[in-house]
Amino acid sequence: MSLDKLKLSKPLIAAMNDAGYISAKEIQAKTMSRIIGGQDIIAIGPEGCGKTTTYVLGVLMKLKYSTDEAPKVLILVPDGERVEAVIAEFMLLSKNRNLRIIGLYGTGGMDDDIQVLLDGIDIVVATPTRARAVYLKLGLNLNRLQTFIVDDAEVIVKQGMQLPVAELARSAGKVQHLIFTTVVHDKLNLMIDQFMNFPTTIEVEDLGDSQAETHELLLYHVPNFKTKVNLLNLLLRDDEVFDKVVVFVNTRLTAQKLGKSLHAAKPGAVAVLNPLFFDEEGFDHIEDFKESPEARVLIVANEGNAGIDLSGIHFMFHLEVPELKETFLSRVVKEGDEELVAITFATDLELAEVRKIEQSMGKKIDVMDLPEDLVIDKVAKAAAIKTKKEIVEGPKGGGAYHEKKESNSKTHNYGIGQKAKMTMKKKHG
Template sequence: MSLDKLKLSKPLVTAMTDAGYLTPKEIQAKTMSRILGGQDVIAVGPEGSGKTTTYVLGVLMRLKYTKDDAPKVLILVADQERAIAVIDQFVSLSKNRDLNIVGLYGTGGMEAEINELVLGIDIVVATPTRARAIYLKLGLNLSKLQTFIVDDAELIIKQGMQLPVCELARSAGKCQHLVFTEVIHEKLTKMTDQFMSFATTLEVEDFGDTQTETVEQLLYHVPNYKTKVNLLHNLLRDSEVFDKVVVFVNSRLTAQKLAKSLSTPHEMEVSMLRPLHFDEDGFDNFEDFKETPEARVLVVANEGAGSLDLSGIPFLIHFELPEEKETYLTRVIKNKEIPTEVVALTFATDMELLQVKKIEQSIGRKLELAELPEELVAEKTLRTKGLDKNRPVKEKTDEPVGGGAYHEKKESNSKNYNYGIGQKAKMTMKKKHG
């Protein structure tokens, strides 16, 4: 498929070719016509699938150039590094075009950023918290917005920035919404439901042509940490099947707590590798666990665990996924010299699905999703404070608040205006240059 099929302008096709793009990515082929048609889209694809290039091309095609002092495109990203990368992509693909773009990511004072905004900006690339802070100062005008984009939505949610995203989206009013993410889950859906009503969800998966041979793997998708604990108790109850198990967590403190919660009346049945205290059941040497018949379950912290010889262990349970996917892969890639049957079980919440996706990309296939046991008690997830469409708004009254010390202001001293910081910046510039 050639770039011409994307129905881009000739200058954009030339810019793409100059940048080394000879054929469109699958995600571009699937979404571009909808983006150019003004539809709301949720695009799901792995890292490197071309999500950023997709919306950059869409913006450059749809952007209507006027002399408005308000931005026409707002792009929300997870951090400063990502903001700079997005701006560089726009610069690379918009050569010979008079494009005004600014990044807002909180490394300096707001006043300088607001002064830049009032000069007239086409595109703003910002972190949600910084954009919201400047918006609340009345320095970011969203009244002329044509396109509202959330990039790396899964990272924004992982960092807990759903509220500023929703507030900004709803303040922008009617415009096109585009959300790009590596994974889609309940928390993401709850966020997008706040401002997207009839979005089209399009997903691409690019596992490449090669697959890595691994041990048998099963994925348990659970709502929260407490349900993970319940699931682990449920599985380990069958001591005949789970006769030798290593459970991986991320920290030694978590390992200590989990080992205590799994403890049984049988001494050394459940223990921890390198316990924190001398009086706790545990092993300083992993080989000792393997050679001790009564030791059935060992909880191991990923931090400082180093390389372990897992041969002879039939069950590996990743209660928590390590930060480095390579740590996980070294445990599940099949060792042809040791033909033992091993099953690796992975417990993952919504927030860990991104790590699962990266593992799937590395091994070249999806993990098999296991059904949760019928008798499993799924703990309720505590609701985080968010934006509620149905929240009642208290009416403001004209009555004074306070006691008898209240006095009405004289007419000459009363203030009946409220200039935002952006308006003040314009007035200051007029005084300087007028």
Template sequence: MSLDKLKLSKPLITAMTDAGYLTPKEIQAKTMSRILGGQDILAVGPEGSGKTTAYILGVLMRLKYTKDDAPKVLILVADKDRAIAVIDQFISLSKNRDLNIVGLYGTGGVEAEVNELVLGIDIVVATPTRARAIYLKLGLNLSKLQTFIVDDAALIVQQGMQLPVCELARSAGKCQHLVFTEVIHEKLTKMTDQFLNFPTVIEVEDFGDSKTETVAQVLYQVPNYKTKINLLRHLLRDDEVFNKVVVFVNSRLTAQKVAISIASPKEMEFSMFRPLHFDENGFDDFEDFKQSEEARVLVVANQGEGPLNLDGIPFIFHFDVPEEKETFLSRIIKNKENPEEVVAITFATDMELVQVKKIEQSIGQKLELMDLPEELLVEKTLRTKGFDKNRVVKVKAEEPAGGGAYHEKKESNSKNYNYGIGQKAKMTMKKKHS
């Protein structure tokens, strides 16, 4: 497919060609007409699939340049590095246009950022917490917003920034909403349901042509840590099948907790690799575990450990998905010199699905998703307190509650205005230029 199929302007196609874009990615082809049509979109695609370029092209096509003091586009990103990358890509694709864009990510003073905003900005790229902080100080005007974009939404949810995203979306009022993410899960949809209006969901898979040969892979999606423990106990009951198992976790403290949680009355049946305390069941040498007939399950922390020789271990559990995908890949890529059958079983919560997606991209295939056993006890996830759009707001009584010490202000001292930081900045700028 050629770039002409995206129905972009000639200057924009020229800018794309100069930047090295020769053909559109699948997600760009599927989303562009809907972005230009003003629809709300929830787009799902892996890293490198072209999600950022898709919304940048859409914004550059729809944006009408005026000298308004309020931005027309707000893009929320997870951190400073991502904000800088998005701004650089905007600049790369808009060389022939006078684009006013600013990044808000908390490295400078609030006053300086507000002063920049009041000079007139078309596009704001910001972290949710910084944008919300400046908005609450009346420094970020969302009254003329046309497009509200959440970039890498799964990572924003993982960092716990759903509340500022929802508050900013509701404060923006009626506008187009575009959400881009690598994965969809329950916590993400709880956030987007608060502001997306009948969105079109577009999902693409881009595994490429190469496929890595791995050991057998299965994936269990679980809601929380306690359910992981219940599932591990449930599977390990079958000691005939699971006769030699290594369970990988991310930290030594987690390894200790897991080993205690699945403890067996049989001495050394379940143990920890390099235990934290001398009186805990464990092995300091991995080969000792492999040779021990009594030892069936060994819990190993990724933290501070190098690669282990897993030859002869038929079952590998990833109780936690490793933070570095290379750690995971080193264990599941098939060893051609070792023909033994190995099964790798992964437990993943919603927050770990992004790492799972990166692993799937690396091996060029999806992990086989398994249903949770019917008899498994699924623990409830405690709800975190968030913004309730149906909450009742108590209005402060107009009558003073100060008692006998209260007295009316003199008319000359009474204040009947409340300037926000944005209005003060405008007044200051006027004084400077007058």
């Protein structure tokens, strides 16, 4: 799409061209008119799809020259590195205007920052905790604020900074709210429901033109780790289908704990690769596991176990999403003729990593329905009931809840056993 279609000012178009932008991104095409028009929006898109540039352009289009001391725009980001990156993008695209902008982050003294704010500022880019601290010191005036932006919102939630975001948003009163995130989930909705009023949700996928050839990929979205363990125990009851499986976790300590949490019908059925302690059930090499008739489940920690040979293994579980997407991709990208089903369990806070993996593969992972007889962890169950009640009655502070995009909805209702048997039947048929 041509940049002209965004209806930006001529100076902004020139700045975009000088910066090397030759066409508009999909997210810019879908959101720019709404941002300029003053609508509240939740913009969802993968890393690199142009979210930051989108709101920078929107702010620069709307911001009028003023000598007011109080800022007009507050942008919250997860850390100091992002603060500097956002400021750099503003400076890149605003070379034709005298822009007053400040970054607030860190934990040191605030006197210098407060003095700059009192002298007059247009845009504040800050971490939520730093912005709240300066606000409580009466150094950040939100009375004239027009636009309240949260970028990398899913990271802010993952870092537990929902409270300062919500407090600052409520203190700002009636302003335009813009949320930019790679994924939306219950924890994020609980934060933005406190201050947003029925926003428009816009989502882009931007999965790329090419798709990697992978093994069969399935995804279960679960509330917490305990429920993951319950789900794994439930699925592994079908020893006819899951006769030999590998379960990946992130650390050796988690592998050790999981080994004690899985139900083993027979001695030696569950083992750990390279266990932490000599008296634990385990193997030093995966080949020993493959050759052992008693061993059925092998738990493998990602740390210290790179390049595991999965030949002859038909099922693997990622109980935790690997910290590096390359670790996941190295196991699921198809290289030979062997068939393998890769099943991933992800919580709300892991969904962002799943989206990065999908972007790298160029395709979505099929989402499975949770079994009806799955025991949901009690704490998560209570939170889910509360969330559901708030949605039915209507959220008190906002209304950011939105229906899932069709492409993100569950794609089928096959039980895992049926799906696995179909895959194996196709393999051996």
